[in-house]
Amino acid sequence: MSAPQRVSSFRGDLEGIRGIALVIILFTHLIEWPTGGFVALDVFFVLSGYLITGLLLREYRLTGTISLNGFYRRRIRRLMPSSMLVLVVTALAGLYIFIFSRAVSTLWDALWSVLLVSNWNFALNGTDYFATSLPQSPLLHFWSLSVEEQFYLFWPAIVLALLVLGAGVRHARRRSAGGPQSIRPVVVGIAVIGLLSFGWNLFQSDLNPQVSYLSTLTRIWELAVGALLCFVTPLAQKIPAALRPVLAWAGFAALLVVAFLYTPALHYPGYWCLVPVAATVLIIVAGIGGPSHLVITTNPVSRYLGKISYTSYLWHWPIFIFAGVLFGKESPIYLFASIPVSLAVAALTTRFIEDPIRHSNWLEPQKRSRGHRHHHRHRHHKANRQHGQRVKVSLITAGATLAVALIAVIGIAPQMQKSSIPVASAVGSGVSPTSTAAPGTDTIATEESRLSAAVSAGLNTADWPDDLTPALDKAIDSRAPQWVDDNCLDTSEDNYATCIYGDASLTKTAVLLGDSTAISYMPGLVPALNSLGYRVRTLTHGQCPFANVQVLGQAENGQAAPGFPGFCDDGRAWSIQKTLEIKPDLVVITDGEDQTGAMVVQGDDARLRAMQAGMEDSLTQLSSLTAQFSILASPPHAENVAECATRINHPSDCTSTIDDNWFKLLKVTKDAAASVAAAQNRTVPVIDSSLWVCSERSACPAIAGKTIIRADRTHLTRQFAAGLQDILKLEYQRILGVS
Incomplete structure (x- = not known):
């Protein structure tokens, strides 16, 4: 087996x-369509494996070795300037736009990206x-850039070692430089590397899909496939x-089909x-040794997009994220301007940053021979002067940008933290959902009016209050303590023995x-029921409905998350028992x-029917109990304040409306409760929250x-x-018929 004579062009x-x-x-x-567009990354991985391995083989064929230093210098010139610019600009934009916790998180993400381990982070x-x-x-x-950069870091040494091994196998032939050599x-x-990676990919994809998607170990086989194509040139x-x-x-065609x-x-x-x-592989092989006539890829537009694909990929995601945060993902600016802006910025970066540095002598060793310098000066003086000017301007620009970033981080960040993380005030300041009226004087109507006033205040608040509870930066960490602190x-x-709340003296x-x-x-239900004489025991399971329906976990369609639907089926049966x-x-x-969106059953109407039947089934399994049943409707979905809130927007930017799905789910829940109540001659009230x-008007504010x-x-x-304690107490007083 001999080395290919032409491995790359x-x-x-x-x-x-x-x-x-x-x-x-x-x-x-941008719009999550086509739904499988992530397959385009597989294209990039295979192409990188093919092109980089081809360059290495060509260098070895011409020189008898592979210069690792030279390879790394070329990769740094090609990749680092644009990526560093994007990281600095994104980190700076995060500091000025995001609330402090998200800004700091972005800074850390930038650091891991600089260290080439973003995917593992x-x-x-x-x-x-x-x-x-x-x-x-x-x-x-x-993450995907880190996968490729890790490949670039180790692959040249691996290929060189294998080539040296091949040279040793053929040493007996005493071949001359550039002569035939074994590439077996x-x-x-x-x-072998590719097969091991592919095997781990199959195992990890079922064990932990989230890690599998981001892992270098599950992706290296795709780069290896591209590398192997360098050896099929004769065929x-x-x-x-x-x-x-x-x-x-x-x-x-196959690529388009799976993308959709x-x-x-x-x-x-x-x-x-x-x-x-x-x-x-088919696209690459079809063009080896002759034109493939794939005009969709050989036209000037596609080729120019390919030329700026690296910088476009770098810029597009932060531009999309910031546009979505600032203008909303339904706004015309986000939908129609994000892609053109990304491409325009990428084109400018390619023209004025990437190309000048890539074609310069930056990082190249200086020749010491005076004769060589004299010869070099006469042949390339003009070109070097032009390149030098471009590189100088580019490096000055990059250095100034980095300096500004460091000044911002060191000098501005502490002040930003003070201004963007409000000091929590005591519950009850301003309009609060917590009642302050004397016990016994409230009714459900008056308590709902108090809550309605708080909601209205949130809808009409022009700016984020300085004394929010919890602070904007702490909202994501402020889930129920029974969940976060007690692991219940x-x-x-x-x-089971520890997930019970209320004094042991409570009799119910x-x-x-x-x-x-x-x-x-x-946080509100426990004190409300404790005050009525009830200890509260949790028999809950995350992502698992009480209604007897099969769900897929985090997935909305298609295959189930690991352990689902069995985890929920077993947990539900245990809880009912x-x-x-x-x-x-x-x-x-x-x-x-x-x-409803996570159910195995497909189709909106079919899911609602299944949810009603599942609720009836689970309630029926408890029919032997003399307990009072009640269904407390979930709060309607709304904007995630940790994502939509920024230092420069307003609470109104985080207001949403109730989705029709919530009303449909409430209806089928009431229908299921009414059916079971009639069959068992009991009441099964449903509390509309x-x-x-x-x-x-179904407007849902963030505060x-x-x-x-x-x-x-x-x-x-x-x-x-916790502020819902009074309304929950009043609702259950009504349901239980107590005062």
Whole structure:
């Protein structure tokens, strides 16, 4: 087996396919369509493996070795200037736009990106790349760049070692420099690396999909596939000219199909990425040794997009994030200006930063020979002077930008922290959802009026109050203490004995069934029921509805998250059995609004019918109890204050409206309760919580008075939930018929 004589050359079609892949990514990241646009990253990985390995082999064929220093210098000139510029600008923008905690998080993300381990930072922190409902880092996209940079760091040494091994195998032939040499060890070594990575990818994708998606170990096989294509040149050159367009267009069609058919619910990469990898292989092979006539990639537009694809990828995500935060993801500016702005900024960066530095002699060793310098001066003096001027300007600009960034971090950050993290005031300052009236004088109507006044105050507040409770930076950490501090969200035999609230002298027992939305009521529900003589026991499970329906966990469609739906099915059965054993006096049930979107059953109407039947089934399983049943509706979803709040916007920018799905879910819940009540000759009241957190016009503010309502889109802050104590007490006094 001998080394290929021509392992790499410039290919306009490959530059064009980069442009097509870029467009797919841009639209997927902007509007989440096509749903499987993430497959474009597989294209980039395979192309990188092919092109970089080709360059290494070509250098070895020409010089008999691979200069690791030279390779790293070229990669630094190619990648570092633009990436450092984006990191500095993004970190600065975060400091001036984000609330302090998110700004600091962005700074840390920038640091990990500089260290080339961004993907491991996000993987170890439990980041879900597809969780677009959560606050996302404006540097999240650097994970894929870190994968490639880690590849660049180790791959040249691996290839060189394998080539040296091959040279040793053929040493007996005493070949001359540039003569035939064995590449079998190289091919076998790359294939083994690829197979090991692919095997780990299959295992990790089922075990932990979030980590698998971001991991270098599960992606290296895609780069290895591209590397192996460098050794098929002799065979690819024999492909008939008539067959080349067929292969190229088949690959392109396959790539488009999976881009539109795949969804984030897949356990990716797994087996699923074989299709986009194979599609990229077809496109590459079709153009080896002859034109593939894939005009969609060889036209000037696609090729130019491919030329600026690196800088476009760098800029697009932070621009999308900041545009979404500042203008809203439904605004025309976000929808129609984000992509053009990203491409324009990328084009300018390529022209004035990337190209001048990449073609300069920056980092190249200086020649010491006077004769060589004299010869070099006469041949390249003019070109070097031009390059030197460009590099000088670029480096001065980059240095000034970095200096400003450091000054901002060191000098401005402490003041920003003081101004962007309000000092929490005592509950009751301003308009608060907590009642201050004397016991016994309130009715449900007057308490709802008090809550309505707080909601109205939140809707009409022009600026973020200085004494918010909790502070904006602490909202995400202010979920119910029963969840965060006591670890009683997922109840099992291990924590069953400790997840009970109220003095042992209380003679009655209430159980709470449902998911994390149920437990978010606990700061107000526990004191309300304690005051009525009930100890409260949690029998909840995160992401698991009380209604007997199968759910997929975090996924909305497609495959289930690891352990689902079995985790919920087993947890529900255990909770119902425990409830039957306890024989409580009161059963409180809450299922979150998002459970309908996570069901195995597909179709909105089918899911609502299944939810009603599932609620009836679970309630029927408890029919032997004499307890009073009650269903406490979940708060309607709203904007995530940790994501939408900034230093330069207003509370009104975080106002949302109740989704129709919430009203439909409330209706089927009431229908299920009425059906069971009629069959069992009991009452099953459903408490409508919408007016506690939203106005009669279904407008849902981020704050009520001076209290932040939700820790995220779904769960109440512990401070706001505690303020619901009075209304919950009044509701259960009515339900239980006590005073």
